[in-house]
Amino acid sequence: MDRRQQIAALVREEMAGLPVEQADADRGHPLVLAPYGADEVIGALEALLSTRVTMGEKVRAFEAEWARYCGAAHGVMVNSGSSAVLLMLAALVETGRLRPGDEVLCPAVTWSTSLFPIAQAGLVPVMVDVNERTLCIDPDSAAAARTERTRAVLGVHLLGQPADLDAFADLLVLEDACGAHGAVYKGRRVGGIGAASAFSFFFSHHISTIEGGMVVTGDEELANALRSLRAHGWVRERSDRAAWTAACPQIDPRFLFVSPGYNLRPTEIAGAFGLVQARRLPAWLERRRANHADWCRQLGDLVTVFPEAAGTEHAGFAFPMLVEGDRASAMAALEARGIETRPISGSNLARQPAFERVPGARTPVPLPVADRVHEHGLFVGNHHAFGPGHGARLRETLAAWRGL
């Protein structure tokens, strides 16, 4: 055994049993369980020991693999899901696919950094209600909010439920798939539905690169803008760099800047994690989906649940519910039994203090479902290591809370 093999053997010994594949319901119901094992750490160590740690081969390989999985031609990895949403919108403006001041429809119930980047890219966020059965954007509410300046929709696949985006065929359809890895809508995997899509690989997501994210798209010109804007605005990773270089002979191509960019790059450590985690995803996804279906059956008479919609495959990110009566007491009852809870993402984002400071953001239509989510919604964790026992424990706890 050479030294590298010895190191790998030690890591395997040290990390035996990880990632967690099966968790006992009696030991609680956390939001996150250790999501990686020896293979990810060995991949990351290879990068560290080689000293090639800044964005390189491993990131490129993961980008290609994830884009292929989503059915998109290009993947551009970044350092978070929030960065992916920001980069996607900035690149759409950079390429003229959207213009400053264009209105973008955004569901009121989503994560904060689905909304904020719309305004950060110079676009106007228009908040619309979510559907009471899916918690994703409601096409009727969206239709009522449209004006002649509406150009795009940000379809958020909330907590693993793929959004119905069929009604938006005349708009630029963008996906926020940060919490819906592998979900399927009418035979199409999320990420491959819209003109561009954003993913998060944060620690608690279906697969993780610790922090990380990616934009996938089939549009090569957009992919080039994404690559420049991700890394200082320079030309290096663009497929059309030869043309740029020829057009600017007076500038050293190593430091040729072609767009007003950011630095949102990931590291090779993240790339190494992504490559291993992507291989684990299909089996993990099956268990999350089965949990979602099973827990909907087990809890449906106690709380409002959100079963997989017909023609879709739910990715079971977290398990949302609406409770009657006092939400705080339901959360307290769950937490007392080691079942971690959170509100449903930002709930009605228009009611968050930051909303009034989002330039131009508008709420032209009523948001009754978002309001209900705001007051009565909560989620608990779903995880590939959980099973029917976790559903039974949720049932027992919620039945006792309701005095049944």
Ligand SMILES: Cc1ncc(COP(=O)(O)O)c(C=O)c1O
């Ligand atoms: C719908 C949605 N968008 C964006 C994000 C932001 O991703 P990140 O935490 O990687 O920045 C999240 C995070 O959970 C999310 O759920």
